[in-house]
Amino acid sequence: MGRGAAARWRRRWPGARRGASALLIAGALVVPLSAAARPGTPAPAPAALAAPTAATLERTYAAHRANAAEASRMAAGHGDRRRAAVDRALAAPSRHLLAFDGRGAGLATEVLGDLARADRVAVLVPGADTGLDSYGRFHDAALALHRRLAADAPDGVRTAVVAWLGYETPGTVSAAVATTGRADEAAPALRALVGTLRGVTRPGTPIALLCHSYGSVVCGRAAPGLDVGDIVLLGSPGTGADTAAGLGGRARVWAARSSGDWTRHVPHTRAALFGATVGFGADPVSPGFGARVFDAGHGGHGDYFAPGSRSLAGLARITLGTFPEVPDA
Incomplete structure (x- = not known):
């Protein structure tokens, strides 16, 4: 449908968008997605740390970067190159991670x-x-x-x-x-x-x-x-x-x-x-x-x-x- 036709359709049927939205929502509730989930990429549990303070903030960042680096290695070993690259980027020394969990x-x-x-x-x-x-x-x-x-x-x-x-x-x-x-x-x-x-x-x-x-x-x-x-x-x-x-x-x-x-x-x-x-x-x-x-x-x-x-x-x-x-x- 071209832009002009779409505009005419909206003018003639002002409630159609609401009805279509409702149908999409109902469909999402009734019909589950059929695609199978891909096997989960392994990752370590998050670093267990005390709540950070101004004095401990850099140590918090370093611990979560180390966790992201380990997650990258595990993802690469699993063959998930995309996740490995994301985790590796987050593990860079310039990144400041207040929290990180590579699972799921x-x-x-x-x-x-x-x-x-x-x-x-x-x-x-x-x-x-x-x-x-x-x-x-x-x-x-x-x-x-x-x-x-x-x-x-x-x-x-x-x-x-x-x-x-x-x-x-x-x-x-x-x-x-x-x-x-x-x-x-x-x-x-x-x-x-x-x-x-x-x-x-x-x-x-x-x-x-x-x-x-x-x-x-x-x-x-x-x-x-x-x-x-x-x-x-x-x-x-x-x-x-x-x-x-x-x-x-x-x-x-x-x-x-x-x-x-x-x-x-x-x-x-x-x-x-x-x-x-x-x-x-x-x-x-x-x-x-x-x-x-x-x-x-x-x-x-x-x-x-x-x-x-x-x-x-x-x-x-x-x-x-x-x-x-x-x-x-």
Whole structure:
């Protein structure tokens, strides 16, 4: 179907996208994926360490790099060259791993910048289809933000970015992506991460959570009692809450969606379907939700951290406390 035909179809059948989305969700719940999972690539258990402090941070990084190096050797021995390469890159001396687990889809928490001395910290929370095999894309987003913060920060203001792949993300085409199940499982881990950061950073250091796609559901479930100053919902399908105030907590809640983001077509409802609650409720960029909505430009769903983008500029300003202008509703 060409662009013109697709546009005419949307005008004539304005409810068709919602119906198609509902059918896709129902199909994901009823029909399991038929492809067999590939045999698991072996990896060592994560390094068992005490919670890091500013004084022990470098030892923490070194221990997790050593674990990633061992994971790379095991993956190579298993014939998984792609995973071996990812693990080997994470084991490089320049990488700062606050956590690493090479088992299964893999988990990693990486720091860019001097966390112990940072005046402001941003934490990236990823959405669906993010794992070690696709970690390069996530790292690129964190690196783009880190560079933008370094360029925009006032003189003397030090920043750090934490790329938190700390939960098993759902697949884009899966039952899990349509429910809060994975987010409910991930929320305690995100709260624990913030607690870990508080144990390393100086007292009162502002922390902003930048939550992309399904990651915004994770942030929404973790929000009550979370010790952060800002929560940013990017390309969000919803959070499970009807309003920003309903998330709980004291953080300022921001939301943005670029004009080319396909999530603008997601139905913002919740419904019981085959024994599960499907959907995440209110649209975070709608006036009724009550978030501070900022301009994210014209990119697509994966472009919020693109270098030079309007959305990246806004994220940097939120992290730095020089908030972007909020357009009138």
